[in-house]
Amino acid sequence: MAQPGISICIPAYDMGGKGADYLAASFDRLELQSFRDFEIVVSDQSDTGAVAQVCARYGKGMNIRRVDFTDGPRQSSANANNAMRHASGRILKILFQDDFLARNDALDRIVRGFDRDDARWLLCGSGISRDGETVENPMVPRLNDQLRFGRNTVSSPSVLALRAEVGLHFDESLIWLMDVEFYDRCAQQLGAPVIVPEILVANRLHEGQVSAAVTKSLRRAELRHVWRKTRGRAGWRDLRAYAYQVLKAL
Incomplete structure (x- = not known):
């Protein structure tokens, strides 16, 4: 079987009983994509068979x-890595x-973004959706020096794509900072990303989001972890950004 042009890597779980419905809605959009050379890999941590049933149906x-x-x-982080x-x-x-x-041309735009020989990772524009249909609050991703400490000017991991050959994965010690730490590490190891400014991804807002359950103690622990990993290249601006985020988490 020929190697697919792109793999859609989806970490899935029950999500309070709504996970299968959200996944089906995402599959509906994938069915409409103009670019067809793709596979979908669902890493399933559900305790019910609902996600499996959706995968079988689609x-x-x-x-x-x-x-x-x-x-x-x-x-x-671990579930996404398993899909990858x-x-x-x-x-x-x-x-x-x-x-x-x-x-409907989102995958086509992403794949074309890798036409450059030096394109190793890519970030696309995004918005938020409250109803699963309309998309608002457009956001064009950009990097910043304090990204790894939680100043997220990129958006969720759903805006991310990378060449499989780079072999990078999320830090499984992280939950709250899993995305921004990964973006920062990609920038350090791979250079600047390709930026596709158009809104290609919608981030759904709902009560069951992981970010809603992040405690201050978790934030402090993850900030310490990221600081230890990166302090060798940290300057005074980084120390100030780190200290600011720690104070916010007290």
């Missing part, structure tokens, strides 16, 4: 591979199960 028309990961660490490890495409596209592609 698998009749799309190339969907569901990987059971109920024995793995119950957190987004099982992907076979030349490009890996992260897409959280409650988010969805906002345009």
Whole structure:
């Protein structure tokens, strides 16, 4: 079987009983994509069979591979990494199960962004959706020096794509900072990303989001972890940004 042009890597779980519905809504958008050379890899940490049923139903028309990961660490970073490890495409596209592609040419725009020989990772524009249909608050991703400490000017991991060959994965010690630490590490190791400014991804807002359950103690612990990992290249501005975020988490 030929290598797919792009793998859509989806970490999935029950999500308070809504996970399968959100996943089905995302699959509906994927079915409409103008670019067809893709596979979908779902890393499933559900305790019910709802996600598996959705994958089976939509698998009749799309190339969907569901990987059971109920024995793995119950957190987004580990679940996303598992989907990436099982992907076979030349490009890996992260897409959280409650988010969805906002345009029918989204995958085509992402794949074309990698036409440059030096393109190793890519970030696209995004917006938020409260109803699963309309998209508002457009955001064009940009990097900043304090990104790894929680100043997120990029958006969720669903705006991310990278060449499979780079071999980078999320830090599984992190929950709150898993995305920004990864963006910062990509910038350090891969250079500047390709930026596609158009809104290609919609981040769904709902009560069950992981960010809503992040405690101040978790924030402090993750900030310490990131500081230890990166303090070798830190200057006084980084120390100030780190201290500011720690004070906010007291």
